Amino acid sequence: MKIYYSQSWEDIEVIIKALQINGSDIVLAITSSGDNIFGILLKEPKIIYAVDKNPCQNALFELKIKSIELLEYEEFLQISGIKVSKNINKIFEKIIPNLSQFTKNLFQKNKRFLRKGFLNIGKFENYILFINKFFLPFFISKGKIGKMFLFKNIKKQREYYYKKWRKDLYPLIFKLFFNEKLLRFLGRDPEYFKYLNKINMAEYYYKKAENLFLKSPVKDNFYLNYILTGKYNFAFPSYYLRENFFKLKTLLNRIKIINSDILSFLKNTENVFTKFYLSDIFEGETLDYFKNTFAEIINKSKKGAKFIYFNHFLDRIPENKKIKIYKNIQLENINRTFFYREIITGEIL
Numbered sequence: 197m198k199i200y201y202s203q204s205w206e207d208i209e210v211i212i213k214a215l216q217i218n219g220s221d222i223v224l225a226i227t228s229s230g231d232n233i234f235g236i237l238l239k240e241p242k243i244i245y246a247v248d249k250n251p252c253q254n255a256l257f258e259l260k261i262k263s264i265e266l267l268e269y270e271e272f273l274q275i276s277g278i279k280v281s282k283n284i285n286k287i288f289e290k291i292i293p294n295l296s297q298f299t300k301n302l303f304q305k306n307k308r309f310l311r312k313g314f315l316n317i318g319k320f321e322n323y324i325l326f327i328n329k330f331f332l333p334f335f336i337s338k339g340k341i342g343k344m345f346l347f348k349n350i351k352k353q354r355e356y357y358y359k360k361w362r363k364d365l366y367p368l369i370f371k372l373f374f375n376e377k378l379l380r381f382l383g384r385d386p387e388y389f390k391y392l393n394k395i396n397m398a399e400y401y402y403k404k405a406e407n408l409f410l411k412s413p414v415k416d417n418f419y420l421n422y423i424l425t426g427k428y429n430f431a432f433p434s435y436y437l438r439e440n441f442f443k444l445k446t447l448l449n450r451i452k453i454i455n456s457d458i459l460s461f462l463k464n465t466e467n468v469f470t471k472f473y474l475s476d477i478f479e480g481e482t483l484d485y486f487k488n489t490f491a492e493i494i495n496k497s498k499k500g501a502k503f504i505y506f507n508h509f510l511d512r513i514p515e516n517k518k519i520k521i522y523k524n525i526q527l528e529n530i531n532r533t534f535f536y537r538e539i540i541t542g543e544i545l
């Protein structure tokens with residue numbers, strides 16, 4: 197087992213808009229990197245169960261929780277890797293003794309690796325940083341990337357993209373580095389490609405990314421900022437803004453971390469949920485697993501419960517009289533990431 201994702205690449209604004217969290221919500225969410233759990237928590241639900249079948253992802257989340265609980269904001273920026281740190285050992289000393297045994301073992305063994313900052317340690321993030329450091333500069337200059345984040349006007353951004361970016365070698369980078377083979381081996385969890393037929397992943401990602409440059413302001417897009425520069429130097433992850441950091445401190449006791457696959461958890465829990473954030477987990481699961489999970493969701497939901505998940509390249513859509521699927525044009529329009537084909541949202545009737 198290892199850490200595959202140290203950040204979340206599903207747009208938090210899309211999730212928040214779809215789920216419309218309120219103070220009486222009991223949320224069931226996939227942990228992944230934990231970032232989107234913080235984003236949901238900021239909307240102050242009653243409780244969030246953060247479930248992941250990979251204990252290392254939950255360990256990373258525990259480390260993030262303890263960092264928010266025990267550190268000052270400046271220290272948090274350093275342990276996360278957003279800012280460079282000169283006294284990281286002192287910061288570790290405040291956190292490591294307060295972790296559970298499993299998490300302590302995982303990170304004590306890997307302190308060197310943790311020095312990069314906990315946002316930079318997933319397999320996926322390492323792949324992005326690797327492309328960024330060693331290849332991107334040969335395809336497009338730092339200056340041209342920086343300029344893309346300065347436009348206040350979408351028309352000017354679009355013109356610049358056509359004039360300066362499209363002509364560059366930048367489209368080639370998708371073909372070379374976002375194709376299925378390399379992503380499977382270097383970028384993502386190979387489990388996610390198990391049920392996939394042959395598709396042109398690179399072409400698809402390229403078109404989706406291009407759409408972002410043409411239709412939405414890049415200057416606020418912290419996902420693109422990290423992908424293109426390996427840093428947060430133009431835009432900032434909303435859940436880690438100073439005011440949100442202090443708000444999170446007061447809400448952390450509403451999180452329950454669960455090491456389990458979601459279907460087993462649903463079968464065994466006595467809880468009834470009102471909101472579900474399921475990431476793109478069905479990409480790596482069988483059709484039966486998908487159907488059984490939705491059968492359990494229906495069993496363990498309050499009427500009107502809402503859900504969101506992402507289809508990467510498989511078509512997983514529940515067909516059940518008790519489920520209403522929404523159309524998502526508005527959510528697609530605000531989406532700031534390009535790693536998913538479809539956003540699926542709906543309601544339990």
Ligand SMILES: C[S@@+](CC[C@H](N)C(=O)[O-])C[C@H]1O[C@@H](n2cnc3c(N)ncnc32)[C@H](O)[C@@H]1O
Binds near residue numbers: 201204205229478
């Ligand atoms: C689906 S992956 C994808 C990450 C995501 N695309 C993102 O942007 O964060 C997220 C997490 O789901 C977990 N996962 C996958 N299948 C699961 C399941 N059936 N039950 C619980 N967790 C699962 C993985 O261990 C991983 O940490």
